[in-house]
């Protein structure tokens with residue numbers, strides 16, 4: 190349905206035109222009857238899997254219809270079939286991007302699965318500081334693959350910067366990528382509401398955020414020294430990757446869970462190839478490399494090292 194030229198175009202960032210934004214804002218009246226036909230659900234599942242690796246199935250129908258009906262109402266489409274035809278025909282492919290944005294699950298938080306951050310602080314960073322003292326290697330490269338709204342890469346940035354900043358000539362860089370342009374916009378802005386920063390250890394919050402009141406709401410902004418460590422970019426994990434690595438750490442947490450086992454297997458091997466020897470892969474707490482064929486050494490649940 191969509192060929193490789195589309196995949197190329199999907200790599201670039203797209204924005205809604207002003208015209209479309211106006212249409213979206215105006216579309217506040219819900220359309221009463223939106224029709225969802227079985228064959229059209231199947232089309233959505235196939236398209237999303239083909240383009241993103243995300244595995245949707247009949248059990249996700251409710252989620253798909255809830256999320257897509259917002260788009261359909263905004264565009265005044267009466268059926269999923271009509272909406273899909275529009276997605277296919279629309280030349281800029283902005284609506285396809287919006288559809289993928291709507292269907293991806295972006296749940297995240299600061300210090301999510303905090304034992305990963307504890308493990309880095311207590312075991313990995315002290316060892317790596319010794320390695321730097323011994324070898325003089327000051328290069329640290331991290332990748333947050335499926336970074337959502339930025340809490341994960343900013344957390345890594347804070348932790349690494351805090352522990353490594355004394356190293357003269359420190360060369361620390363973090364790549365943060367996601368499929369969704371919507372979440373990347375939020376991540377890049379780096380503003381978070383008060384309730385979202387509650388899970389950040391107090392010392393880090395005080396040191397690496399500035400507090401501001403906007404429209405009577407308190408918001409926190411990540412500090413420039415952390416922001417400048419991080420490059421946000423759109424990257425579909427299913428496509429080719431421009432980076433050559435090697436990375437010291439790859440976080441791909443709560444992202445592969447939406448992929449089939451076969452896709453996970455393929456990705457895990459690609460992560461392996463991009464890590465340096467001694468580098469580590471962190472996956473989400475409900476994920477595991479068990480049952481996949483890989484060369485990683487198991488360190489502890491959800492943490493794997495390249496020998």
Ligand SMILES: C[S@@+](CC[C@H](N)C(=O)[O-])C[C@H]1O[C@@H](n2cnc3c(N)ncnc32)[C@H](O)[C@@H]1O
Pocket residue numbers: 240241242243293294295296297298301334335336337338341366367368369372424425426427441442443444447473
């Ligand atoms: C649930 S969030 C996880 C965020 C963060 N890693 C965490 O654990 O808190 C999953 C993210 O993966 C992204 N994603 C899904 N499929 C993707 C793909 N094919 N390529 C890149 N990112 C993808 C989604 O857009 C979403 O932001």
